[in-house]
Amino acid sequence: MGMDDKMALSRRAFLTSACCVAAAPLMTSMTLAAAPGDKRLVTIILRGAMDGLHLVQPYADTAFKLYRPTLAATPDNGLIDLDGFYGLNAYARDLLPLWKRGELSFVQSVSTPYRDARSHFDGQDVLENGGVNVGEEKTGWLNRALSTIPSVHSRKAIDVNTSAELVLSGDNDVEVWSPRTDLAMKSDEKSFFERLYRNDPQFARAMADAAVTDFSADELYADDKRGAKAVDVARLAAGMLMQDYRIASFSITGWDTHAGQNAAFKAPAAELTTAILTIRDTLSPAVWKDTIVVAITEFGRTVRENGSFGTDHGTGGLAVIAGGGIDGGKVIGKWPGLSEANLLNGRDLMPTGDVRELAAAMLYRQFDISPDSLTNSIFPGLDFDRSSVYLRSV
Amino acid sequence: MSLTFSTTAALRFGTGFRPGQTPPESVEEMLAQLDAGRREALVFPDGGLAAGRERISDTVSELAELKLAGKDMDAVTRRVYRVRYLTGLNNLLAKDEHARFMQAVLSPNGFNERLAAFWVNHFSVSTRKEDFMRLVVPVYEAEAIRPYMAGRFADLVKTAVLHPAMLIYLDQVKSFGPTSPQGIKRKAGLNENLGRELLELHTLGAGSGYTQTDVRNAAYVLTGMTVDRNTYRARYAVNMAEPGSRSVFGKSYGGSARGQGDIAAMIEDLAATPETRNHICRKIAHHFLSDTPPPEVVEAMTTAWQRNDGDLTAVYTAMLRHPRSWDNEGQKAKLPFDYIVSGLRALSAEENDMRDLGFAPVKTTMADQAIDGESMMPAMTKARDIDSKPLDPATRKLRPNPLTVQAVARLGQPLWRPQSPAGFDDGFSAWIAGGPLADRIAWARLAAAKLGGNRDPRDFLQETLRDAARQDTIDIVSKAPNRQMGLALALASPEFNRR
Numbered sequence: 001m002g003m004d005d006k007m008a009l010s011r012r013a014f015l016t017s018a019c020c021v022a023a024a025p026l027m028t029s030m031t032l033a034a035a036p037g038d039k040r041l042v043t044i045i046l047r048g049a050m051d052g053l054h055l056v057q058p059y060a061d062t063a064f065k066l067y068r069p070t071l072a073a074t075p076d077n078g079l080i081d082l083d084g085f086y087g088l089n090a091y092a093r094d095l096l097p098l099w100k101r102g103e104l105s106f107v108q109s110v111s112t113p114y115r116d117a118r119s120h121f122d123g124q125d126v127l128e129n130g131g132v133n134v135g136e137e138k139t140g141w142l143n144r145a146l147s148t149i150p151s152v153h154s155r156k157a158i159d160v161n162t163s164a165e166l167v168l169s170g171d172n173d174v175e176v177w178s179p180r181t182d183l184a185m186k187s188d189e190k191s192f193f194e195r196l197y198r199n200d201p202q203f204a205r206a207m208a209d210a211a212v213t214d215f216s217a218d219e220l221y222a223d224d225k226r227g228a229k230a231v232d233v234a235r236l237a238a239g240m241l242m243q244d245y246r247i248a249s250f251s252i253t254g255w256d257t258h259a260g261q262n263a264a265f266k267a268p269a270a271e272l273t274t275a276i277l278t279i280r281d282t283l284s285p286a287v288w289k290d291t292i293v294v295a296i297t298e299f300g301r302t303v304r305e306n307g308s309f310g311t312d313h314g315t316g317g318l319a320v321i322a323g324g325g326i327d328g329g330k331v332i333g334k335w336p337g338l339s340e341a342n343l344l345n346g347r348d349l350m351p352t353g354d355v356r357e358l359a360a361a362m363l364y365r366q367f368d369i370s371p372d373s374l375t376n377s378i379f380p381g382l383d384f385d386r387s388s389v390y391l392r393s394v
Numbered sequence: 395m396s397l398t399f400s401t402t403a404a405l406r407f408g409t410g411f412r413p414g415q416t417p418p419e420s421v422e423e424m425l426a427q428l429d430a431g432r433r434e435a436l437v438f439p440d441g442g443l444a445a446g447r448e449r450i451s452d453t454v455s456e457l458a459e460l461k462l463a464g465k466d467m468d469a470v471t472r473r474v475y476r477v478r479y480l481t482g483l484n485n486l487l488a489k490d491e492h493a494r495f496m497q498a499v500l501s502p503n504g505f506n507e508r509l510a511a512f513w514v515n516h517f518s519v520s521t522r523k524e525d526f527m528r529l530v531v532p533v534y535e536a537e538a539i540r541p542y543m544a545g546r547f548a549d550l551v552k553t554a555v556l557h558p559a560m561l562i563y564l565d566q567v568k569s570f571g572p573t574s575p576q577g578i579k580r581k582a583g584l585n586e587n588l589g590r591e592l593l594e595l596h597t598l599g600a601g602s603g604y605t606q607t608d609v610r611n612a613a614y615v616l617t618g619m620t621v622d623r624n625t626y627r628a629r630y631a632v633n634m635a636e637p638g639s640r641s642v643f644g645k646s647y648g649g650s651a652r653g654q655g656d657i658a659a660m661i662e663d664l665a666a667t668p669e670t671r672n673h674i675c676r677k678i679a680h681h682f683l684s685d686t687p688p689p690e691v692v693e694a695m696t697t698a699w700q701r702n703d704g705d706l707t708a709v710y711t712a713m714l715r716h717p718r719s720w721d722n723e724g725q726k727a728k729l730p731f732d733y734i735v736s737g738l739r740a741l742s743a744e745e746n747d748m749r750d751l752g753f754a755p756v757k758t759t760m761a762d763q764a765i766d767g768e769s770m771m772p773a774m775t776k777a778r779d780i781d782s783k784p785l786d787p788a789t790r791k792l793r794p795n796p797l798t799v800q801a802v803a804r805l806g807q808p809l810w811r812p813q814s815p816a817g818f819d820d821g822f823s824a825w826i827a828g829g830p831l832a833d834r835i836a837w838a839r840l841a842a843a844k845l846g847g848n849r850d851p852r853d854f855l856q857e858t859l860r861d862a863a864r865q866d867t868i869d870i871v872s873k874a875p876n877r878q879m880g881l882a883l884a885l886a887s888p889e890f891n892r893r
Contacts (some may be wrong), residue, residue, distance in 0.1 A: 048875030118877050121850055188875060192883060193835060196870050200888040202826055209828025210835075256875035 014315060032237070033142075035149050035246035038290045039366040042237060042248045043142060044320075044361075046272065046297035047124060048188060048255035053303065053349065054265055055092060056106045056331060058087040062071050063338040068305045069363020071261055087332050089267035094277060098322060102329040105282075105394060107319040107358055109333050111299055111351035118313035119312060120256070123298030130356060130379045141378050142249060143354070145363050148373040187264045188256040190319045217304050230271040231278050238282030241291065246367075255297065259308035275320050288324035292362050292394075295320040302347050316349030319358055321394055353389070356382050361390035401860045406723070406893045407682060407714070408504025410736030411666060411858055417500050421714045424505045428544040428707060436540070438493035438516070439532040440486075446533045447487055450626045452511050453529060474489060478788040487521055487528035487797040488799065491748045491809045495798040498735040499743055509769065511731060514810075516836050517554035518817035519563040521810045527562060528670035530626055531810045534559035547674060547704040548665035550595055552658060555588070557798075558621040564588035564815060571617040571679025576685030581871065584636070588612030591815045593643075597664040599673030602665045604643055611640035615647045616661050622658050630654040643667065671699040675709060684725040684823050688718040723862060724892035727825045729818060730805035732893075734798060737885050740858040743797075743844040751793035797841055805833050826891065842878045851880025855887075862889050 058064050059079055062199055065072045073079035079087035080096055087259075088096065098104040114126040114134070122134040130141025131384060137144075197203035230252070237248040252270035252275065272295060298316030316336065321328070336342050336350035346351045360374040360382060375382045396402075402409055402423060404417040405421040411417060415834050418424045439446030460479060464472050495534055498507050514535050521531045538557040554560060554630060561567050569585035570577035589612035618635030621628060632652065639648045645663050647656040662671055675695035679687035694712040702708035713719050728736065738748065794800035806825070807818050819825075846854075851871050855863050867887045874880035884890060 048879075080708045119872065121852070121872075121877050121880060124876055189879060192870060192874060192879065193886065196867065196883050196887055199866050202822070203831065203891070206826050206828050207830040210832035251876070253876060253879070341450075 020299070028119045031249045032240050032245045033146055033247040034244045035146065035367065037149075037246065037367065038287075038361045040241045040246050040248075040283075040287065040291040041362060041366045042241070042291065042293040044272070044275060044293065044295040045124070045127070045249065045251040046255050046295055047120070047253045047270070048257075048268075048297075049120065049123070049299050049301055049313055050255040050297040050317065051257060051261065051265070051267070051301040052106075052108065052297075052316075053300070054257075054261060054311070055089050055269060055320075056082070056108065056318055057089065058085060058335065058338070059087045061335075061338050067303050067338065070309050071305045071311070080389060089265065091266050092273045094273050095322075098276070098280070099329055103322055103324055103326060105326060105328040105330050105332055107321065107332045107353065107355075107390075108295075109300075109316040109336050109349050109351055110319050110353040110355040110358060111316050112355055114299065115315065116345075118299065118315075120298060120313075127296060127298045127355070130359075132381050135216055137380070139184065142247065142357065144378045145367065145369055145373075146247070148369045148378065149367050173367075187260070187267070188254050188258070191259060192256075194377050200229055213263050230274040231272075234275040234278035235282050241279075242283060252295075257301070257310050258306070258311040258312060261310040264310070276320070280322070280324070283324075285324065290325060292321065292326065292366060293322040294359065294362055296359070300349050303343055303349055304347065314348035315344050316351040317355070321358075321362075326394050328394075330393070332390070341368070354382065355385050357388060358390045360384045361388045361394065364388075365391060365394070396721050397861050399586040399720070401862050402720050402723065404504065405736075405859075406675075406726075406861055407508065409501075410504070410739045411733065411860070412499075412739035412804065413742050418505070421711070424714055425707065425711060427503035427506045428710075431501070431503040432503060432541060432544065432706065433502055434503065434506075436536050437497040438490050438495045439536060440489040443533065444490070445515065445534045446490070446529070446536065450468050450526075450529045453483070453486075453526070453686040481789045481791060483525055483528045485790075485792045487532070488750055488794060489801045490532040492748060493796060494809060495735065495738070495748050495795075495802075496536075496745050498731070499738045500745070501750060506731070507735075508682075509543050510540050511677070511729075512744075513539050513554070515548065515812070515817040515820075517550075517560065518812045518815050519559045519810070520812060523563045526626065527559065530559045530562065533626075534812075542712075545705065546665075547670075547706055547709075548700070550663050550706065551592075551661050551665055555592055555596055556619055556657070556663065558626050559587070561619060561621050561628060564591055566616060567620050569613060569617055570634050571614065574636055575633040576631065577634065577636070584610070584613050584617065586610060586613040589616055592616070592661075595815055595817075596753055597673070598643070600665060602669035602673065602715065611642045614638075614640045614658065615642060615656050617825075618652065618654070619657060634776055665704055668696075671696045671704065674700060678709065678888075679713060679719075681820055682713065682726070683719055684722065684746070688716075691716045691718050718827050725822075725887055726893050727822045727891055728893055729820065729825065730802050730807040730830075731809070732836075733805070733891060734802055734837065736890070737838065737841050738797065740816060740890075741841060741881075741887065742852070743845055747845055748795060748798050750795055750799070753790040753792060766819075780836045787855055797837075797844060801837050801840075804829055805837065820881060834891065835882070835886045839878075842881035846878050846881040848877060849881060851877055851884055854881055855884040858884060863887075864889055 020218060043276070053064075054071060055067075057079055059072065059074045061092065073087065073090070075081045075087055078090040080090060080093055081087050082099065085232050088099070095104055098287045112123070112126045113132040116121050125134050126132070129137035130144070131137045197207045211347070233250055237250060241248060252268055252271050254264070257264040276293055276295075279291070279293055283291060296319045299313065299315050300315040301311035303314070304311075306312055334352040337353050340346060343352055356379045360379055361384070363369045363378070364374060370377070370383050375384050400417040400419055403419075407424060408417065409607070418427065436443060437506065439449075457479070464475065467475070498511070499527075501507050511770050517539065519527070519531055519534060521527045534557050538553040538559070539550070542553050565585045565587040568582075569588070570580060570582035572583040586609055590609045592612055593609060594600050598604055614636045618630050618632055619628060620631050620634060635652045636646075637650075637652050638733070639646050641647075642660055645660070647660050676687065676692050679692050679695065683691065691713060694716050695709045695731055698708040698712035699705075772818060799809060812818050851874060867884070867889060871880050871883045871887070874883050
């Protein structure tokens with residue numbers, strides 16, 4: 001293939017993704033940054049606290065079913081066995097081939113240093129600022145990481161329409177794509193609005209009407225239609241990574257499954273699955289080999305299911321790692337066990353790893369950022385060196 | 395339970411809190427906004443009132459040239475020019491509409507802004523009545539409503555009702571005295587539209603006791619009022635005026651010499667009736683306080699009206715000084731325009747956030763055409779150029795901003811475009827129902843996504859609603875699954891929709 005063909009192809013790839021933006025704007029803002037080298041990193045922030053125990057279920061731990069009588073599944077009723085101990089939620093079934101090829105791993109029981117208060121905002125703030133405390137850093141760790149990569153291109157923004165996500169915001173130039181205007185609402189979000197209006201009879205009535213009768217409501221709550229949009233976002237991210245962009249970050253929401261989790265989990269899980277597979281499919285095989293996708297969440301959820309068939313805010317959570325060059329097909333991280341004494345505060349999965357260390361390891365691996373920078377400016381106070389378990393096991 | 399003065403002043407009587415602007419702390423400070431508002435350099439019409447007037451005369455000349463040139467054109471070409479002309483007018487209007495939002499969102503004089511919206515809705519006109527109304531309506535609000543809404547009601551009626559916008563909107567320009575020289579010459583007669591609405595909507599109020607004869611006679615008295623189509627100023631054409639004397643609501647106007655003074659006298663008399671002051675005072679209280687406003691407040695207002703010759707500042711003062719105007723928070727629902735304005739203020743929206751989105755792209759096979767660029771970035775630039783290249787450059791439409799002009803139409807209150815001369819409904823149930831609420835939620839989510847940034851929703855709720863935030867809302871906002879959602883919940887909350 002001559003140079004011209006390659007250029008034409010890459011432009012075509014870009015235009016394809018640019019067209020998607022015009023035709024179907026994004027469900028979430030996306031931030032992108034250019035960097036030298038061939039390695040790529042995609043960060044997906046799972047906002048709302050993904051229940052890692054629901055995505056990757058420790059079905060062989062006998063206590064699990066006791067904590068979660070309606071939520072826990074087994075390979076007999078739809079769970080997809082991964083390694084004899086863990087099973088994958090059926091809504092993420094399409095990830096199985098990736099797992100089998102060793103291009104997908106999960107990191108069990110990780111968390112940020114954020115503890116006890118279990119606020120989404122604060123949890124996400126810590127997750128993105130990369131520090132130990134809420135508000136400790138005003139910029140995101142991913143953006144600070146850019147400063148330490150030599151000769152990062154600074155380029156004019158293509159379309160700055162909304163603020164960058166914190167994880168990639170800071171002094172280094174990033175590009176932000178605007179969010180979709182009338183994005184559909186997931187059921188966990190819808191339930192927040194229902195609760196918002198619950199004690200105001202006039203608004204509660206209007207909300208009930210909106211949910212059943214209105215055409216707009218159909219747009220607002222159309223969970224089913226969201227899958228296609230995850231495709232657009234992921235295709236755009238991958239399209240840009242095929243050019244000179246090396247870092248992309250976007251969010252998937254809908255994980256705050258306080259009620260009816262079995263149903264509420266479907267949309268976000270399908271979206272995450274679609275996003276990862278679309279990135280893989282859009283990248284060339286060679287670029288996929290150089291790419292790591294890491295999906296992280298602000299914290300996990302309670303080990304026990306609650307009275308409304310959902311779970312509440314917890315601590316230890318799950319990270320997802322995918323990429324053509326990883327040594328995957330395993331669940332990484334020490335399993336803390338589910339006995340009452342092993343739970344944090346008697347309710348949460350005990351964190352056995354720091355999600356920042358995982359992120360640091362990926363930055364080290366992809367961009368050769370020194371452990372010094374990683375533990376000082378990017379993740380202040382983090383314990384990380386070349387012997388990190390995440391360097392050996394990913 | 396009552397809210398603090400400044401919270402009620404900002405939410406019920408103002409346009410909501412905007413970080414960096416100090417809300418009024420006393421009735422005096424609220425009243426001072428009327429003066430300050432009158433001295434404010436208006437952000438709309440785009441470029442100011444003089445610019446708006448200039449666009450009118452420019453367009454008059456342009457239209458005259460087009461008409462002249464049109465004589466030699468075939469039908470197809472004429473149509474092309476017609477489409478271009480209309481698109482041009484629509485784009486000029488779009489600029490003014492966007493500027494109108496900036497005025498409301500940026501002005502520190504919230505009470506004054508609310509009054510402007512109230513009176514424009516009371517003296518409703520629509521940009522859709524005829525082509526030129528796209529230019530005239532923005533000018534109408536700026537020159538006929540705003541400068542007069544703190545003075546005597548009778549003067550406000552005169553400037554509003556006798557403005558070209560109203561004369562066109564309610565067909566006064568088509569009304570001829572049947573036995574006037576022009577009426578005879580054109581075989582044209584009376585149009586009752588403005589006469590009827592003057593009594594029914596603008597002054598006495600429906601069901602206040604006037605008769606069809608009063609309506610007809612008011613229309614007779616109004617004959618002669620028309621619009622100079624070269625300047626779009628009101629003009630009195632005595633040869634259109636019906637001679638003779640006519641009685642309206644018990645008073646007689648005209649005689650052998652019919653004149654513009656008869657119209658002014660009729661409006662003065664109508665404005666001075668108890669029916670009018672009850673109607674108007676109740677409507678103001680209904681707008682600001684409750685769908686069933688406390689009768690004692692309305693009474694205080696009508697008394698002030700009577701004692702002060704219909705001086706509106708005295709009426710507002712009576713309302714603001716009445717303790718019952720400050721209790722029972724949240725009885726009213728914000729109209730869509732006010733909802734959006736207060737939301738944008740809460741989010742500290744700046745001019746740039748409220749602009750139109752430029753010209754619409756035309757769908758072509760842009761991907762194919764863009765492939766032969768030299769490098770990535772030029773290819774992208776090129777794609778954009780092609781993207782925005784229309785079939786006929788003169789027919790490109792300005793795209794409305796989805797947070798402002800587009801949103802307010804979607805929420806049911808298109809700017810300067812009421813469905814009827816009665817204006818937009820002001821009642822709670824018209825706006826807080828399934829469909830409209832879903833649209834408000836959609837707006838809240840969009841606004842949070844576009845302008846929310848990394849604000850902490852808990853702080854935002856506190857800054858935005860202060861002591862009006864209910865514990866329920868505080869709890870739910872603080873538990874939201876992410877910041878953006880938390881901001882959307884705050885903006886969609888019942889107390890943010892109420893006032």
